[in-house]
Amino acid sequence: MNRKPKIVILGAGYGGIMTASRLQKSGAYQDAEITLVNKHNYHYQTTWLHEPAAGTLHHDRTRMRIDSVIDTNKIHFVKESVVEIKKDEKKVILSNGELEYDYLVVGLGSEPETFGIPGVEEHAFSIRSVNSVRLIREHIEYMFASYNNSEEKHDDALTFIVAGAGFTGIEFVGELSERVPELCEEYDIPREKVKIYSVEAAPTALPGFDEELVTYAMNLLESRGVEFLISTPIQEVKADGVILNDGSEIKSRTIVWTTGVRGNSILDKSGFETMRGRIKVEKDLRAPGHDDIFVIGDCALIINEEINRPYPPTAQIAIQQAYTCANNLKALLAGKEKLEEFKPAIKGTVASLGGKEAIGLVGDKKLFGASASAMKKVIDNKYLYQLGGMPLVLKKGKFNIF
Amino acid sequence: MNRKPKIVILGAGYGGIMTASRLQKSGAYQDAEITLVNKHNYHYQTTWLHEPAAGTLHHDRTRMRIDSVIDTNKIHFVKESVVEIKKDEKKVILSNGELEYDYLVVGLGSEPETFGIPGVEEHAFSIRSVNSVRLIREHIEYMFASYNNSEEKHDDALTFIVAGAGFTGIEFVGELSERVPELCEEYDIPREKVKIYSVEAAPTALPGFDEELVTYAMNLLESRGVEFLISTPIQEVKADGVILNDGSEIKSRTIVWTTGVRGNSILDKSGFETMRGRIKVEKDLRAPGHDDIFVIGDCALIINEEINRPYPPTAQIAIQQAYTCANNLKALLAGKEKLEEFKPAIKGTVASLGGKEAIGLVGDKKLFGASASAMKKVIDNKYLYQLGGMPLVLKKGKFNIF
The missing domain is CATH 3.50.50.60 (FAD/NAD(P)-binding domain)
Structure with missing residues (x-):
């Protein structure tokens, strides 16, 4: 009997947890041994963090236990920090122990960009x-x-x-x-x-x-x-x-x-070629020269060809990448060679301004004030729905919309 | 027409605010110009402060605006810090300005006793x-x-x-x-x-x-x-x-x-003779040699003659002193020479231990646990009743008694 291939997902941010969720929902765990690795036993909503930082929302509203959205009988969960990726040996060094992989998903997120400014x-x-x-x-x-x-x-x-x-x-x-x-x-x-x-x-x-x-x-x-x-x-x-x-x-x-982010320094340390800590990925989201490594979220650099500049790293793109990444992993498990290309579909951008105020751009439409603020909450709730269905929306969603 | 005598009350702690309250209720403000001086525009319950310190009670529950318990049309209120008492000139130096008095009530409270321990x-x-x-x-x-x-x-x-x-x-x-x-x-x-x-x-x-x-x-x-x-x-x-x-x-x-308190250092600075910052008062609560100065609360030292040791400074004693002090001021305003002697009536001592736990001694009776905790709340509410009647009990009282 052949052993099942091992998929290891590093990080349970937007990209990592959504990849795990997609693999669980599609039944891929039956064909592979899938392990999700994260520093904490919870996933949090990075895009909401400005609220608990100011004290306008309790931090527990921005996080959820990983085992409340992932069935840990289907996807293994390991609570550990990642120290290094040994890509030539196809293994990951954790703070306590190590994990071998056949396919790796790197969703390790970002670090603050300091531009080398002292202090x-x-x-x-x-x-x-x-x-x-x-x-x-x-x-x-x-x-x-x-x-x-x-x-x-x-x-x-x-x-x-x-x-x-x-x-x-x-x-x-x-x-x-x-x-x-x-x-x-x-x-x-x-x-x-x-x-x-x-x-x-x-x-x-x-x-x-x-x-x-x-x-x-x-x-x-x-x-x-x-x-x-x-x-x-x-x-x-x-x-x-x-x-x-x-x-x-x-x-x-x-x-x-808050002057922006760069990719996780573990990538540099592990010998990947990076730009501001991010790996410029292939169209199928794999790291150049590494057919067994997918890179998603803030660690991945993709170019907006219309303006020939990188897309800013956002939750929206990370979530969309997770869908492509999960599909491509399933294709590889099924022995297919043709993988899906990632195409971001930017649906809109909304920035909250506190209280019932926000601004936003959805398509060409500008939103101000309460309508933008309502849209922001709809977007937040949509993500919860994608991740955990209606139960998660009801538990962690934002309902004071108007 | 003779001018009305001036009564100045320094401090709106238990002793000061209760003296002001008694003078207001007895109509003494008709015969004297009464001024209450306090650093803040609120009175607080010193004996409750361990709760907001630990975060188990909001600090607003321990304080009340002075003008919510004192009618400032009858008793003037001055929000100032006291700098020094010039007893020979019968005036008080404030951080901005000064006040003359015919009668002074010193209720300036205490300072932490450090015993000179470094740091x-x-x-x-x-x-x-x-x-x-x-x-x-x-x-x-x-x-x-x-x-x-x-x-x-x-x-x-x-x-x-x-x-x-x-x-x-x-x-x-x-x-x-x-x-x-x-x-x-x-x-x-x-x-x-x-x-x-x-x-x-x-x-x-x-x-x-x-x-x-x-x-x-x-x-x-x-x-x-x-x-x-x-x-x-x-x-x-x-x-x-x-x-x-x-x-x-x-x-x-x-x-x-929390190793105990000493009297306010303003007393030493103002040339009073003190023991651990407290003035050993006469039986009528006046400072020795100063027939125009009453000293109450933590600034006053009184001896428990049964054991020949000072009474510990407590809210209970400060409140009782306020009654005597107010009576004696009224007697002086009425031209009487014979003043009332202060006799503490120690009704009981209860220490809360958090949650529904406490210990207490009421007369000879020992109280433990929930019954002591209930007694503590009854005592706290009784003070509010004395100060502001039922409205204040309802506003700031403790009701989760059992």
């Missing part, structure tokens, strides 16, 4: 995991709690700098600006003491996004007291603030770094 | 105000939030040292031990990682209290994972832990100092 790693927070955003929320609350507790008032405790006005930065600023009045009430602090800076090196917030929508977002956030510093690169992050490129300094005890 | 002021938290306990709660939550966020686990973040096993220390440990399982759940931390130490220099917890009740309390708290270090003086507090008198060290990022 970012030491002094800035990042919105990247349940653990990291829980800490941001607690840190913010601690700043508010500490303010009135000392005779001498330290205004830098109430100054919050968000570096990067891309999607994550703007969404976080949106939530934070909604939360600040509550925090002021809770900790007896006058609203005008609190400063929120959105600092962006590019000449606009949300670079590349529709101008009218960007203007709407900036006006809205400014009306909530956010100060934008546009075309303002940060030169250095220190324990007590940031230094801007003109040499001036903003004192702050809270710097949240 | 306490710099590195330890204290349970003394809404601001201070809000910070303790946030600090504790921050410790839990930070633990899983670093690859290297720092167990000292989950070690909590409560210095002093008197009433406040034991009540805080009781609440904290009730809260820890919730925090472990919230931050994905195994319960056994968390250590709570109750460190006491005296040869027993709750020194002076009934032995059987002390044993009950210690057994209960130990069953919740509290470790007692009795007969263990602390030699030094450092940023990263405490050094015990045998030279050994416990690493911890959270040291809460």
Whole structure:
């Protein structure tokens, strides 16, 4: 009797868990021994993390136990950190132990892009995991709690700098600006003491996004007291603030770094050729020269041929890649040689701005305010439906739509 | 027309606010210009502060706006910090301005007693105000939030040292031990990682209290994972832990100092003769040699003649003193020379231990568990009734009695 081929999926982010889910639903586990490896025993919604970071949503609403969406009798689950991929030996080194594979799916996600700016790693927070955003929320609350507790008032405790006005930065600023009045009430602090800076090196917030929508977002956030510093690169992050490129300094005890992501450093360490930590994959999502390795999500680089630039790494693309990846794995298990090509179908982009506010682009249609906010929740719920059906939507979905 | 005499009440703690309340209710404001001075625009229940410190009760439940219990058309309210009492000039220096008085009531409360142990002021938290306990709660939550966020686990973040096993220390440990399982759940931390130490220099917890009740309390708290270090003086507090008198060290990022209180340092600064910051008052509660100054609450030292030792400063005594003080002020306004003597009537002592647990002594009767816990809530509600009648009980009272 031949042994079943081994499929190992690294990471249970959008790409990894959806691949596992597709393989489970299609019955592929009958033809292969499938193992999902993840650092935590839960999957979380990276695109929601700005909310628990600001404290406007409980972090448990953004995560779900892996064994609540994956049948671990069909797909093995191993809770371990990945240390290295030994691609020549077809095995993966974990923090405790190792796993052999016949086919590997790399969905290890991203790391914050620091651009080598000094002090970012030491002094800035990042919105990247349940653990990291829980800490941001607690840190913010601690700043508010500490303010009135000392005779001498330290205004830098109430100054919050968000570096990067891309999607994550703007969404976080949106939530934070909604939360600040509550925090002021809770900790007896006058609203005008609190400063929120959105600092962006590019000449606009949300670079590349529709101008009218960007203007709407900036006006809205400014009306909530956010100060934008546009075309303002940060030169250095220190324990007590940031230094801007003109040499001036903003004192702050809270710097949240949201200037984009790069691929997981495990890829470089494992000897793959990468661009900003990402592997430029073939059309069938395999790593060049490695027919047994699929790369999806934030670790995969794919080019938008219309503009000859990479697609930004998004949940939407990761989820779509998971469908293609699962189909291609099934094809390989069935002995087929012709694999499916991945074609992203960008359905729309919506950025929440806190409360009932958002902006979005669905096809050519611009959405503002409540309708954009409702659309964002519909998108979030759709993902839950794809992953876990109606039960998961009911358990973790967002229903205060209007 | 003669001008009305001026009564100034310093501090809106138990003693000060109750004196103001009694003077208002008795109509004394018609014969005198009465001013209440307090740092905050709210009064808080010092004896409840261990609960918001541990996070088991919201701090707003422990406080009330001063103008919600005092009619500020009858009693003037000034929100200012007191800097110094110029007793020879019969005036009080505030952080902005000054006030003249004919009669002064000093109810300025206490400060933590550090016994001169190095590092306490710099590195330890204290349970003394809404601001201070809000910070303790946030600090504790921050410790839990930070633990899983670093690859290297720092167990000292989950070690909590409560210095002093008197009433406040034991009540805080009781609440904290009730809260820890919730925090472990919230931050994905195994319960056994968390250590709570109750460190006491005296040869027993709750020194002076009934032995059987002390044993009950210690057994209960130990069953919740509290470790007692009795007969263990602390030699030094450092940023990263405490050094015990045998030279050994416990690493911890959270040291809460509850080894008793001394009077407000403003008294020493103002040239009063004090013992541990407290003024040994006459039987009519006036400061020796100062017929125009009443001293009540934690600033007043009175001797229990049965055992020839000072009464411990408690809310119960402060409230009773307020009644005597208000009566004596009315007598002085009426031109009487014979003042009332203060006699404390100790009705009972109850210490809460978290959840539905408590211990208490009411007369000779010992109370344990739920009955003691119910009694504690009855006592708390009785105070609210004395201060603000049934409306205040309904607004801020504790009703989950059984």
